[in-house]
Amino acid sequence: MRLRSEDDLDRALSQDPPPVILVHSDAPLLREEAASRVRRALAADPEVERVAFRAEEGLDYAAIREEVNAPSLFAPRRLIELHYGGGAPKDDGAKWLAEYATDAAPDVRLLVTCGYQSKDDQKKKWFQAIAEHGAVLALFAPRREELPGWLRRRAGERGLELDRDALALLAERVEGNLEAAAGELEKLLLYTGGRGGALSAEDVLAAVGDQARFSVFDLAEAALGQEPERVVRAVASLRAEGVELPPVLGALAKELRTLIALQDRAARGEDLNAACRDLKVFYQRQQARKAQARSLPAGEAEIALGRLARIDRVAKGAEGGDPWDLLEAAALRLAGASEPPAAVG
Amino acid sequence: MRIESSKEELLAGVNPAASVVETRQTLPILGHLHLTAEGEHLQIIGTDLEVELRATCPVAVAEEGQVTVPARKFLDIIRSLPEAAPIQLSQEGERIQILSGRSRFHLAGLAPDDFPRLEIGDHQSEVSLPQEALKGLLERTSFAMARDDVRYYLNGILLEWTGNNLRAVATDGHRLALMDREVAAAPEEIHVILPRKGVQELERLLGDSEETIEVTFTPSHVRFQLPGITFATKLIEGRFPDYRRVIPEANGHQVVVDRATFQQALRRIAILANRKTHGIRVAVREGTLVLSAENPDQEEATEEVAADFSGEPIEIGFNVDYLQQAIAALPDDQVLLHLWDSQSSCLILPAAQTTPKYVIMPMRL
Numbered sequence: 001m002r003l004r005s006e007d008d009l010d011r012a013l014s015q016d017p018p019p020v021i022l023v024h025s026d027a028p029l030l031r032e033e034a035a036s037r038v039r040r041a042l043a044a045d046p047e048v049e050r051v052a053f054r055a056e057e058g059l060d061y062a063a064i065r066e067e068v069n070a071p072s073l074f075a076p077r078r079l080i081e082l083h084y085g086g087g088a089p090k091d092d093g094a095k096w097l098a099e100y101a102t103d104a105a106p107d108v109r110l111l112v113t114c115g116y117q118s119k120d121d122q123k124k125k126w127f128q129a130i131a132e133h134g135a136v137l138a139l140f141a142p143r144r145e146e147l148p149g150w151l152r153r154r155a156g157e158r159g160l161e162l163d164r165d166a167l168a169l170l171a172e173r174v175e176g177n178l179e180a181a182a183g184e185l186e187k188l189l190l191y192t193g194g195r196g197g198a199l200s201a202e203d204v205l206a207a208v209g210d211q212a213r214f215s216v217f218d219l220a221e222a223a224l225g226q227e228p229e230r231v232v233r234a235v236a237s238l239r240a241e242g243v244e245l246p247p248v249l250g251a252l253a254k255e256l257r258t259l260i261a262l263q264d265r266a267a268r269g270e271d272l273n274a275a276c277r278d279l280k281v282f283y284q285r286q287q288a289r290k291a292q293a294r295s296l297p298a299g300e301a302e303i304a305l306g307r308l309a310r311i312d313r314v315a316k317g318a319e320g321g322d323p324w325d326l327l328e329a330a331a332l333r334l335a336g337a338s339e340p341p342a343a344v345g
Numbered sequence: 346m347r348i349e350s351s352k353e354e355l356l357a358g359v360n361p362a363a364s365v366v367e368t369r370q371t372l373p374i375l376g377h378l379h380l381t382a383e384g385e386h387l388q389i390i391g392t393d394l395e396v397e398l399r400a401t402c403p404v405a406v407a408e409e410g411q412v413t414v415p416a417r418k419f420l421d422i423i424r425s426l427p428e429a430a431p432i433q434l435s436q437e438g439e440r441i442q443i444l445s446g447r448s449r450f451h452l453a454g455l456a457p458d459d460f461p462r463l464e465i466g467d468h469q470s471e472v473s474l475p476q477e478a479l480k481g482l483l484e485r486t487s488f489a490m491a492r493d494d495v496r497y498y499l500n501g502i503l504l505e506w507t508g509n510n511l512r513a514v515a516t517d518g519h520r521l522a523l524m525d526r527e528v529a530a531a532p533e534e535i536h537v538i539l540p541r542k543g544v545q546e547l548e549r550l551l552g553d554s555e556e557t558i559e560v561t562f563t564p565s566h567v568r569f570q571l572p573g574i575t576f577a578t579k580l581i582e583g584r585f586p587d588y589r590r591v592i593p594e595a596n597g598h599q600v601v602v603d604r605a606t607f608q609q610a611l612r613r614i615a616i617l618a619n620r621k622t623h624g625i626r627v628a629v630r631e632g633t634l635v636l637s638a639e640n641p642d643q644e645e646a647t648e649e650v651a652a653d654f655s656g657e658p659i660e661i662g663f664n665v666d667y668l669q670q671a672i673a674a675l676p677d678d679q680v681l682l683h684l685w686d687s688q689s690s691c692l693i694l695p696a697a698q699t700t701p702k703y704v705i706m707p708m709r710l
Contacts (some may be wrong), residue, residue: 061621062620062621065621065622066622066623066664067620067707069622069624069708069709069710070519070664070709071519071521071688071707071709072519072706072710073516073518073519073521073690073704073705073706073707074516074518074586074587074589074591107710143667340516
């Protein structure tokens with residue numbers, strides 16, 4: 001059975017709970033919350049005994065087999081949990097799960113959580129076996145444009161009503177960090193004294209700090225995507241987190257080289273789609289890269305590369321200056337801002 | 346401190362005291378023994394902060410005093426000295442000298458005042474019982490204790506003293522062992538959970554004699570006074586599960602087998618049991634109990650044991666380890682099994698007594 005949402009999961013649990021439930025997602029928060037739903041539905045009953053095995057403590061399949069096959073003296077039903085973190089069952093585990101799903105113990109409900117399984121991984125035997133005999137739920141972290149909607153739903157569940165500006169602000173502040181987003185909503189709830197209610201952008205500003213988490217790639221995307229405000233926040237965040245400069249410079253330089261190659265090919269009248277494939281541009285970024293190759297003035301990417309080389313020398317102490325300030329200036333120029341915008345965050 | 350003694354007398358105290366010292370400690374001093382020379386005795390204390398063992402041995406005291414010595418090294422040295430020569434211990438600052446015959450050792454001690462002691466606390470109730478009674482209770486139940494279970498209250502033995510009945514119960518959630526024993530009445534009802542380490546240490550210390558030992562209970566500790574040795578352990582705080590409701594009435598299909606024969610058959614069948622699940626099949630039919638095992642390598646074993654049984658055949662899967670441990674702990678020559686069906690637990694008893702009782706859940710094969 002394929003479940004489509006958390007609501008589906010609740011429905012499946014409230015009727016005849018499937019013998020094996022798999023939740024796969026790359027978002028730890030979503031995995032953990034789905035596991036709590038299962039626990040709330042199945043293990044609240046004192047007649048149910050709960051045993052959990054976690055990959056970070058090392059999974060001993062002999063012990064798991066023995067546990068699963070040995071009914072409890074004290075509880076007629078059991079919830080057994082196998083948590084793989086962001087990983088997935090392999091070898092012994094995959095083999096055991098494939099066998100077990102076809103022959104589940106009558107007194108046991110087995111909950112498995114693991115990282116997201118790609119379409120190819122879903123063809124694996126263990127996954128297929130659980131999909132056929134149990135229930136499978138994939139959960140995705142909301143994309144950037146979906147985050148306000150996700151926050152609104154989540155806020156609603158807690159009795160909070162955020163207006164559009166408040167949602168946009170919150171989404172921007174917690175960029176890419178679901179745990180932070182969940183934490184901020186809890187904070188907002190406390191801010192209202194636990195009563196919930198309507199909140200404006202000012203309320204959010206008053207109650208919430210800057211929790212955005214930027215990766216080295218986000219900086220490159222912000223610069224090439226002509227988003228100066230986001231560039232400033234990304235540089236500040238990376239710097240504050242103590243990220244080393246070389247990978248930051250490397251990520252940006254790689255994207256610049258790709259752009260130069262694309263501009264080169266465009267100048268020769270070649271097909272940019274084919275060029276993207278040759279250059280192994282990540283599928284989801286191809287549209288953006290093509291547009292950037294067309295819009296960025298010729299020579300601008302080369303200039304930026306030269307600046308990065310200088311920042312590298314500064315970072316290594318060969319030249320004077322603050323490398324992070326220089327990086328911000330270089331990225332801002334790429335983003336089309338002549339002067340740095342007023343300091344943000 | 347300066348004393349003289351013999352190897353034999355010293356070892357009688359050092360051996361048990363050193364056995365409670367953990368091989369790895371959180372504090373260096375927990376790897377030491379605390380020695381006190383006073384009057385005509387040497388007192389030796391070892392602890393791991395959960396249990397504490399104090400042994401007293403007679404020695405010739407030339408100068409009273411206190412020291413600590415590294416437990417493992419001290420034990421190894423005393424053990425390997427020759428039998429005949431007297432052993433002298435003397436203190437030189439924080440160093441301790443051991444002299445015997447032509448051997449000489451200097452050990453590095455620590456400040457004896459820093460040695461931690463268990464705070465036993467007040468409100469005590471005292472009882473006494475024969476050594477062998479307590480030993481028997483522990484020995485016949487301890488195998489069913491859980492090991493490192495998150496349900497920490499299962500990692501030990503429940504002792505219940507009601508009137509003149511002392512009961513020991515141990516369970517790991519899949520099987521349970523219970524034994525009753527008539528003893529002198531306690532002044533009040535006692536329900537405590539002895540932790541695993543304390544149980545194992547007691548099993549080593551207790552003998553088969555009728556000699557009585559004094560037991561002192563406080564809300565958080567229990568202390569056992571044996572000849573020459575005082576052993577104290579923390580108790581496990583927590584509620585032991587309601588074991589009474591999982592012990593079935595003795596009204597199942599009854600099977601009686603010879604214990605030694607059954608035990609040998611189990612030992613042989615275990616060789617080919619599935620090494621991952623330890624599962625074997627137990628089938629009873631008119632006059633016979635049949636054990637069978639098969640493993641993933643397609644190897645098989647079958648054992649038939651003559652049994653006193655009449656009725657419809659029954660077949661149940663069991664963890665062979667659980668059966669072996671229960672049968673090994675039974676006191677009688679004849680074993681009585683109460684069986685119901687393949688989903689229900691079985692009850693195992695000695696044929697001629699009502700205690701000990703073992704309850705084992707079947708397993709899925």
